[in-house]
Amino acid sequence: MPKPTAGPEIERLIQLLAKVPGLGPRSARRAALHLIKKKEQLFFPLSAAMAEAAEKVKVCTRCGNVDTSDPCTICTDPRREDATLIVVEDVSDLWALERASAMNVRYHVLGGTLSPLDGVGPDDLNIRSLVSRVAEGGVSEIILAVNATVEGQTTAHYITDQLSDFEVKVTRLAHGVPVGGELDYLDEGTLAAALKSRTAFD
Amino acid sequence: MPKPTAGPEIERLIQLLAKVPGLGPRSARRAALHLIKKKEQLFFPLSAAMAEAAEKVKVCTRCGNVDTSDPCTICTDPRREDATLIVVEDVSDLWALERASAMNVRYHVLGGTLSPLDGVGPDDLNIRSLVSRVAEGGVSEIILAVNATVEGQTTAHYITDQLSDFEVKVTRLAHGVPVGGELDYLDEGTLAAALKSRTAFD
Known part of the structure; x- marks a missing residue:
């Protein structure tokens, strides 16, 4: 003992x-x-912050983000464009894109990817609510910012199918060399994609 | 913004x-x-555990350990030997030695090391209370488990001086090759100490 x-x-x-x-x-x-x-x-402030966040945190019923308000801060922000929705797998991806601050738009969090082997079907993800948001009108572009994995791409294809009846442009993130990345350390798939999508040198 | x-x-x-x-x-x-x-x-249990620990934690007035009771769990444990005190710089050292479970004894936490350059003198450390514990009697050995740094060794010498009037054996941790350590990666000082303190092969 x-x-x-x-x-x-x-x-x-x-x-x-x-x-x-x-x-x-x-x-x-x-x-x-x-x-x-x-x-x-640190101890007392952190303890208080945890208690407060644990009590107040909820999932946004509109986009699937986590926040202390529902609808969340992003959904209620009047300064964001309504016409573009970025679809992500997880809240962490939403946060990562927000840190990049590249676009002032709204999001939709799927909550995962389609994975038949793990028993994750379309009804386990927030796909139906995404289709509803598009059906409401006002959305002209859906950016599929899913991971570049097999499951991510399968999910992207499924969503594209579901949205085929709507007048909405579906795009995906560009593949290429990470900014600051060294070619020597990159895999062949990324290099091939970067070559294929080469852009004019300006 | x-x-x-x-x-x-x-x-x-x-x-x-x-x-x-x-x-x-x-x-x-x-x-x-x-x-x-x-x-x-996880969130609710951790939040509750933090709140409880933050409120209850205190420093043991006898040995300097941190605990939710004062005197601490170690000082009040009747199954521990009273005759040996391990002197450590910090509570983290006490915890590390306890994880090793090598000795069933009591501790004394100094709360740092003598460091004239940083303005840390004997009165800033729990040295006086250590001398009092020895003066109370019942302690036959003090193990100085201070770090093998200049400050640690200076502190060890100072404590030895302070205890010179008492009938108490003062010892220190052995220097040597860490268990599982490879000679090639060890510094010369450690290797020299390990050679000097070599023991019979049994």
Whole structure:
């Protein structure tokens, strides 16, 4: 039987912190100790922020984003274009695109990709609600920002099919060399795609 | 001005999570999203565990360990030997030694090392309370488990001086090759120490 080193509350905190992605059992211990040492500056504020976010967070019924309001901040933002919808697999993709701040548009989160082997069919994703949003009118372009995986591409094809009855342009992200990327480290598929989609040098 | 992506509660959670050691701005975002998705299994329990630990945690007035009780779990454990005290710089060292479970004894946390350049003198560390514990009697050995740094060794010498009036054996951790370590990757100082302290092959 291991001897108890710290009170059960601290042990439980470490156990739960270890389940946070990015932390493991060892770094959870280090994180807990850091929190305990920075009680006023970090531990209390973080604890309060967690309690507040945990209570208030919800899924936007319109686009599938997570936020503390429903409809979410993006859906209710009057400064965004309504005509373009970016379709993403996951909220993390939405956040990544928002960090890029490239387009001031709205989103639709699928919640995954079609995967017959894992038993994920069209009804398990937010595809029907996407079709409804397009059917409402006002959307002229759907950008399919799904991952460049087999499942992502299958899902993209399925969505294109579902939207074929509507007057809407369906586009996808360009394939190519990542900005700052070195050719030597890129796979053949990416290089071939980058060559095929070469653009005029200006 | 960046557009708001998520509610202020979520942004604040991400900002605070980014200050936890082991997480950065990017992984804090990923961690927050994971928490939001695993609301019932992880977010609520972690939030509750943080609130409870943040409120209950305190520093043991006897040994300097952090715990939810004072005196701490180790100081009050009746199954531990009273005759040996392991002196460590920091609570993280205490926890590391406890994980090794090598000795069933008690500890004394200094809270740092002597460092005249940083303005850390003997009165800034828990040295006086260590001398008091020894003066109370019942302690026959002090193991100085301080780091093998200049500051650690200076502190060790100072403590040895302070304890010279008492009938107590002062020892330090052995230097040598780490278990599983490869000689090729070890520094000369460690190798020299390991050679000097060589033991009979049994």
